[in-house]
Amino acid sequence: MINEMNENELYSIDLQFIPPVNWFKISIKGKYIIFNSFEKWKKMSFGNRCTLLGGNGLVNLSVPIEKGRDQKALLRGIKISYLDNWQLKFWRTIISCYNRAPFFEYYKDDFEKILFKKHELLVDLNLELVLLCFKYLDVNKEVIMDDEHKYPHLDATDHFLTPKLFQQDPHPVTYHQMFSDRFGFNPNLSIMDLLFMEGPEAKHLLSK
Incomplete structure (x- = not known):
């Protein structure tokens, strides 16, 4: 299948937790999007966290993952912890917010329903939330979950998609925000x- 695809239609990108706006600006460009679940877990990433804006400023939410995990583990093996509510x-x-x-x-309602499911694996939670967002954005995207490293890593992720640098994007999508x-x-x-x-x-x- 990969040989029949135009590389310009392929985007391989980290599967993140309710990702930043720019993640979607990048990912909606191609016809196909590849999530590489064989990727090594990145501790300081948006893999299990997202950032919102509340009445007191930026709010960071982080999904807890099981203690004692191997930091070299693959994304597909990362389990969610439910010790805390x-x-x-x-x-x-x-x-x-x-x-x-x-x-x-x-x-x-849909966000609440998915968040309150007890997904065992982080990758399953992230995928269900991303697919919901694609639905709301009216984006028809063929999603390929690459569990066996079958596809080349055509990485669309840039350094603006990390918690450390995500607000330094020189061309952000702008709109009216709460508490602006x-x-x-x-x-x-x-x-x-x-x-x-x-x-x-x-x-x-996102398409501008």
């Missing part, structure tokens, strides 16, 4: 921020 804490934080956002009521009167514009928050604020217009903004 992180799902309830996450959802309360999301409500606090976005309950007054214009499109929160339209999208919240207090904190100005904050680029590349989780895609939830864009969806809850702009709704169906989000797809157009």
Whole structure:
């Protein structure tokens, strides 16, 4: 199958947790998107975390993963920890940040349903959330989960898709944000921020 694909239609990108806006700006370009679950787990990444904007500034959410994990483990083997009730804490934080956002009521039920599932593996949680976001963005994307290193690593991820540098993107997608009167514009928050604020217009903004 890979030989029949045009490399310009292929994007291989890290499978992240409710990824930043720029992740979607990159990933919607190609016809096919490849998630490499054989990749080594990256401790300081958006693999298990996302950033929102709340009334007191930036809010970082991090899905706990099981203790004693091998930091050289593959992404497909990373298990979620449920020792703490992180799902309830996450959802309360999301409500606090976005309950007054214009499109929160339209999208919240599906996000809540997925977040409160007890996925064993982080990759399964991330994939279900990403597919939900593609649905809301009206993006028809053929997703390929590469579990056996069958496809070449045509990496579309750039250094702006890391927690350390994600706000240094020189060409961010801009839109009105909650609390912008207090904190100005904050680029590349989780895609939830864009969806809850702009709704169906989000797809157009990502394509500009």
